[in-house]
Amino acid sequence: MKNCQIKDENNEVRPCAEQINNLGMILNSLPSVDEFQTMANVFKAISDPTRLKILHLLAEGELCVCEIIYVLEKPQSTISHHLNILKNAGFIKWRKEGVWIHYRLSDDKLIEEINVMIETVQG
Incomplete structure (x- = not known):
């Protein structure tokens, strides 16, 4: 996973781990079940x-x-x-x-x- 890369909304290449971290923060900010x-x-x-x-x-x-x-x-x-x-x-x-x-x-x-x-x- 450390070599994994994705493009963000600005078409910039970002490591998957960074994106996953961002998604984790978003998930934590969502309303409760x-x-x-x-x-x-x-x-x-x-x-x-x-x-x-x-x-x-x-x-x-x-x-x-x-x-x-x-x-x-x-x-x-x-x-x-x-x-x-x-x-x-x-x-x-x-x-x-x-x-x-x-x-x-x-x-x-x-x-x-x-x-x-x-x-x-x-x-």
């Missing part, structure tokens, strides 16, 4: 079309769960499942009023940030 799992869970939460619809509906303001069920024409159990995933990921907040539960976005800029992310990856 738990932090990556949390990030993955957040992305999973918005990876479903129904959940994205719910977020877009809530971007217009707070809604009762019964309104979300009616608009999306899905069973209560399905909507509750999706709302629970969004709530656990931190995308939405809820409050109880009598027998009804009302949902709202946890951050008013959430849809804007999701759209920016989508535009970024689509180029």
Whole structure:
């Protein structure tokens, strides 16, 4: 390995050991496995079309769960499942009023940030 050489981003020849050392430092600066799992869970939460619809509906303001069920024409159990995933990921907040539960976005800029992310990856 001491004779191994590679070209870097500037087309300069560098020893492999130096590159491996640099990669080791980069690896040590990355988030932890738990932090990556949390990030993955957040992305999973918005990876479903129904959940994205719910977020877009809530971007217009707070809604009762019964309104979300009616608009999306899905069973209560399905909507509750999706709302629970969004709530656990931190995308939405809820409050109880009598027998009804009302949902709202946890951050008013959430849809804007999701759209920016989508535009970024689509180029």
